[in-house]
Amino acid sequence: MYICICKGITDSAIREAVCQGACRMRDLNTCLGVSSQCGKCACHARQVMNDVLADLRHVKMIPHQPSHLVGAIT
Secondary structure, three states, X not given: XXXXXXXXXXHHHHHHHHHOOOOXXXXXXXXXXXXXXXXXXHHHHHHHHHHHHXXXXXHHHOOOOOHHHHOOOO
């Protein structure tokens, strides 16, 4: 889905940028040009960024099962 019509930036592009290290709107503006023209996309871009950051935090918090338990759980 297009988030920034002015620059043709999709939510997928924003997600990829966040996965590559963008964690502030300034980062998205620098690497993609988000919110650099009319600015109407800023709130939607921020929401996508925050959703991805929350997902990344959640993934890092999930403890990995020790390998000796993986086959024991059925």
